[in-house]
Amino acid sequence: METILKTEQINKFFYDPVEFQVLKQIEFEVKKGEFLSMIGKSGSGKSTLLYILSTMDTDYTGKLFIDSQLTTGLTKDQLAEIRNEKIGFVFQFHYLLAEFSCLENVMIPAIKLGKLSEQEIEARAYEKLKMLGLQDQALKPASKLSGGQQQRVAIARALINDPLIIMGDEPTGNLDSKNTDIVFDIFQELTRSYGQTIIAVTHDDEFAHKSDRIIEMKDGEILR
Amino acid sequence: MSSDINTRIAKKYIFSNKKLTTVAVMGVLLGMSVYIFMNSLLVGFDRSSNTSIFRSTSHIRVYKDDEISQVLVNDPKDHYIIVNPKVVPNNNTIINPDKIQSIILAQKDVVVVTPQVNSNVFYNNGKSQISGLSVGIKPDEANLMYDIKSFMVEGNFDLLKSKPNGIVIGSGISEKMNLSVNDNINLTSSKGINRTFKIVGIFKTNNSVTDKSKSYINIAASQQLLKQGNSYITDINVNIKNPEKAEEIAKKISDLTGYKAEGWKQANETLMATNKMRKMIITFVSLTILLVAGFGIYNILNMTVSQKINDIAILKAMGFKGKDVIRIFVTQAVTIGLMGVIAGVIMATILITLLKRVYLGGDIGYFPVDYEPTKFVQGVVIGLIITFFAGYIPAKKAAKIDPVDIFRK
Numbered sequence: 001m002e003t004i005l006k007t008e009q010i011n012k013f014f015y016d017p018v019e020f021q022v023l024k025q026i027e028f029e030v031k032k033g034e035f036l037s038m039i040g041k042s043g044s045g046k047s048t049l050l051y052i053l054s055t056m057d058t059d060y061t062g063k064l065f066i067d068s069q070l071t072t073g074l075t076k077d078q079l080a081e082i083r084n085e086k087i088g089f090v091f092q093f094h095y096l097l098a099e100f101s102c103l104e105n106v107m108i109p110a111i112k113l114g115k116l117s118e119q120e121i122e123a124r125a126y127e128k129l130k131m132l133g134l135q136d137q138a139l140k141p142a143s144k145l146s147g148g149q150q151q152r153v154a155i156a157r158a159l160i161n162d163p164l165i166i167m168g169d170e171p172t173g174n175l176d177s178k179n180t181d182i183v184f185d186i187f188q189e190l191t192r193s194y195g196q197t198i199i200a201v202t203h204d205d206e207f208a209h210k211s212d213r214i215i216e217m218k219d220g221e222i223l224r
Numbered sequence: 225m226s227s228d229i230n231t232r233i234a235k236k237y238i239f240s241n242k243k244l245t246t247v248a249v250m251g252v253l254l255g256m257s258v259y260i261f262m263n264s265l266l267v268g269f270d271r272s273s274n275t276s277i278f279r280s281t282s283h284i285r286v287y288k289d290d291e292i293s294q295v296l297v298n299d300p301k302d303h304y305i306i307v308n309p310k311v312v313p314n315n316n317t318i319i320n321p322d323k324i325q326s327i328i329l330a331q332k333d334v335v336v337v338t339p340q341v342n343s344n345v346f347y348n349n350g351k352s353q354i355s356g357l358s359v360g361i362k363p364d365e366a367n368l369m370y371d372i373k374s375f376m377v378e379g380n381f382d383l384l385k386s387k388p389n390g391i392v393i394g395s396g397i398s399e400k401m402n403l404s405v406n407d408n409i410n411l412t413s414s415k416g417i418n419r420t421f422k423i424v425g426i427f428k429t430n431n432s433v434t435d436k437s438k439s440y441i442n443i444a445a446s447q448q449l450l451k452q453g454n455s456y457i458t459d460i461n462v463n464i465k466n467p468e469k470a471e472e473i474a475k476k477i478s479d480l481t482g483y484k485a486e487g488w489k490q491a492n493e494t495l496m497a498t499n500k501m502r503k504m505i506i507t508f509v510s511l512t513i514l515l516v517a518g519f520g521i522y523n524i525l526n527m528t529v530s531q532k533i534n535d536i537a538i539l540k541a542m543g544f545k546g547k548d549v550i551r552i553f554v555t556q557a558v559t560i561g562l563m564g565v566i567a568g569v570i571m572a573t574i575l576i577t578l579l580k581r582v583y584l585g586g587d588i589g590y591f592p593v594d595y596e597p598t599k600f601v602q603g604v605v606i607g608l609i610i611t612f613f614a615g616y617i618p619a620k621k622a623a624k625i626d627p628v629d630i631f632r633k
Contacts, residue, residue: 051628056541077545084543091631095538097233099240109542111229157542169631 001031003068004164004197005053010062012048022048023060024220030165033195035187037208040217047169049217050201054087054167055079067164084113088158090200092170096142096150096157102129103138106156113161121160128156132186148179155186159196166190168200172207184210230548233539234555237528245560248524252564255517256607257571259510263599264576266506268592270499274467277495279370279429280438281488282461283470286328286477288316289484321457324481328462331480333473336463338365341446341456347393347439348410349401356397356437358411360446369463372427372440379405379425388442391421395428396436411441413449421445430589511606517564518610521557525618529553536622537630546623553622557615558608565607569600 010026022045038046051057063072096105106125132152158166172180190196216223291312329337341360363384384390410420447456470487478485489496582591
């Protein structure tokens, strides 16, 4: 199996209010097509780790490889390009752009990437929304949708550029159990049928136990 | 393509919050129209005050200055000399005026050169008497210089050429002495000479002091009133192409001829000081208003940035760079600025069109404002620069937002 993401001895400190080591010698690999859950209590460092993996947090020591490329030490602009092309994000609060329609929300990362024409992007966006059962909502403003629907739009947006990895920060944290199941099923479907790699931080043990692999963190270290 | 998406997001932000956008646009509109209007007014004021100055003053006046007596002995070490310098009782005529005139005329930028002899006189008609100034001129040249024909109200200025004893008087004199064209008027000069003139025309400058005291006569008549021959010239007046260069050319003429040459600004220092003050106040006020409009945009953009902080975070997570974020907000600011500037230009045009028709009376006449293209351009450029920076500062702030901080809240 191909390795998609790899860390080497990642350490991170918080200095405010007092010096505190959040992450200690984190080393692990993520293979292609894995559905990985990261669990742990609040303050265990799992979210911090996720944001380092996402390349948005650059304030750490150690090495991060995404798609065999060392991303540690790259400029913010270079990292932005990597995120645009290779990483999709799904957050707890869905963070759709309220003024845009669902379709436009899904299209934005692809337009930013600029590899396809507008028509092709639109067709792809429709396809993703259809896959998630949202084709009827495509032209509605994002703010008019229910929470579960919004989260599915966010997943469609995360998928639009066919990313190597989808990263989720409590993707079901703000959803009821029915929508949680829907989102989980979508994630599972994505890994099983499309070979999509997913890393999700979650509080939901049930969600975690259904995933392929669990990384449990405690006090900045990986327990298992 | 990617810059295109920035523009689209900016547009969405502008049109999704119409109220804020309208307020910001109104701010720029007001600032812009007031700036253009006030500055056009300033140009108009200057122009109208210059026009009234140039009706009686030439750009440059060449005359003989009073001389102060000099100490003859230059060696005060050996001699004790009582020194008491005084004005030399010299004749203040210009020697060989024709030659001097031709020297001046040969200068670059000089348009008209004409001699002038002023004489203080009493106008008499029956028992009534008014003191005033009679200006001896060469009619054609003087008309070129002061455009006298433009403020004639009665009679024919050209008749002055054919009638050696013709006179053109101010409307105030004509009213006070109940005189009209073809009547006779008697002038007594400071040298005690009495002469009768025939009125060939009446002028009105709207400056009541001038209208009540001034008259134009032939230069020869003026020389006679002063008991002088026809080579007696006290002043040579010079007009140049660009009045703003008067000081510079005056100095050159002074160096060439040896006579004192004085530019019109020097001769009208009080007026110039007033103009300068007006200019400073108007520039200050109009710039301040424009700046306030800039603050309006700044505020509204700052607000938008705070409102859209989650959007900015997610955009950055999805791969938008700092400069993309800057572009989004600067585009928003400049679009607001552009809308305000266009509306402001239209508003200024309307204001000027309306006020141009307002009659003020007196020396000024109609409201002295006109469409000044340079001021329009200047306003647009300054307006856009201000809106750019008003947008750039909050945009820079937005670009610095760390998405992790937002997501972890």
